[in-house]
Amino acid sequence: MLNLDEYFKTTFEDKLLFKMLEREEDQLTPATRLLEKRRELAEVEQALATQKEEFQMKMESLQQRRAELERKELQLKESLEKFDKFLKENDLKKNRAIKKANDERDMKKAKDKEIEILQVESENLNKECKQMKNKQDAYMIFNSFMLRILNDTEEFNEIRDIISRYDTLISTYKDLVEAEQRNQDMIEKIKQNTLRETEEKHNEILGYNNLLSNLQSEVEYYESKALFWESKWNHIKNTASKEALKSGQIKMATRNLYNVIKTYQEQIITEEVTTLQQLNYVRIFGEDLTTITQTIYNEFCQDEVN
Template sequence: MNLDEYYKTTREEKLIFQIPEHMEDHLTSATRLLEKIQEFSEIEQALETKKEDFEMRMEHLQQRRAELERKESQLKESLEKFNKILQENIVKKNHAIKKANNERDFKKTKDKDIARLQTECENLKQVFNRKKKRHDSYMILVSFLMKVLTKTDEFNEIRDIIKRYDALSSTYNDLVEMDTKTQKHIEYIRHSDTRNTEEKHNEILGYNNQLSVLQLEIKKQVRNALHWESKWNHIQNTATKEALTLGRIKIVTLNLVNVIKGYKGQAPTDDTTTLQQLNYIKIFGEDLSKTVQSILNGEQDETAGTMSVEAKKKTQPK
């Protein structure tokens, strides 16, 4: 609430009052005016008093506000100083933690170096002990070689004995290597001979199987030849029979020619004479006989070759 509002409110409160009813008739307008003037002066005095009181309160509030602003400023400064100190403490803390971590890592590194050096020291001790043992064993050999020199005139120094030993060792190693190579070569030859024997045996079995198949085919062809030859003889024996028999012979001859042509993969025909057909059958029989004879001759040659190969193998030294 400001000063004008306060003044208006107070004035309204002073102006609102009740005049007794029995005195309203006796009051004159001048009296009423005096009363109004007195009321206005009282109101003004009261307002002045209120105004002074209000101004004092406002001044007091201004002072309190200034004091609060001053304290707030001081509090902000204190807070900024505290934050600055806190940040410095955090930086110092981080630096201390980093330094401690570095020192810890440095200590771990040094501990590892110490452990490594201790391990190396132990290894060097072991190497020294091995070298010492070897040296002691060599000293035994040196004393032995000195005794050998004193008992023989073949060597003048220990170095000569060592050279002789190296030469003998080299010769022995060469002989061992040569023997190993010889044994490997012998083993290779043995395996090669075994493999070749198996291959030849498999080839012989294959040839025997082919020979069996050819023999069966020859027997089949011979049976067919005998069969057709029997029919041909029967046709010749019955050539003087009646015309019906002759017709049957022609039919059989034609059928036989067609069978032969079917065997040869040719199309059957009936535009030839019976004589031509018989000649055709005869030529086929002769060709078939020659084929059978050549097959038999080839079989005999293969059998003779196989027997000669087996005879050579038996005569060769193992």
């Protein structure tokens, strides 16, 4: 409220000051100017009071509207809370109803399944009962047959004796079958052993035959090698004979040449020397003879030149 008073006061003071400035230009008398100012001031105060009263009325109206809005807002909030509570309760009831319906549906399915199982079991029991009845009817033939045997023979006193004899015969038959099976197994085992031993002997004979064939091949190979080396030996002997003959001829020629040189040198052979020594002696003589001949030839050529 104080701020509004200051606002209106400032506004009217500005207007009053503006008018006073305008009147000063008219050069009014001070008394007239004072009265005019008082009149204007009264008008301004009257207008200010009127506006203040209007503003106060507007403020009261606004406060009433605000209070009404707050009251309505509170009512709306309460209504919303009640409606939300109603929705939650309704959802809870709905969920309980759905759960109950689902449970009842599951229970119904389980009961239906149980009924189906019981019906199947009942049908199976009826079938089994019928089968047992059929077996009973079928076995009545054997009962009549055994009663007839008891009446026709004095060996058995009761049906139990016949069954006991039957069990004994069946047991004996099984023993005989088992013994026969054991004998057959033994015979089969002997056959298998004989066949295996025969096969082993056959394989052993084949092995010896292969070994004999390999040895025969080796004998033939070594015989061919012996013939080859025998021909080689004959060739070597023939070659050795020829070489021995040639060696003898060389030795004889060397001996003759050695004797000729010794005779030429008028030397007497006093000791036996080897063929190699003879050849060495002949070589030295030949070299000396070549040197002498070359010297004589050179001197002859020199004399011819002179």
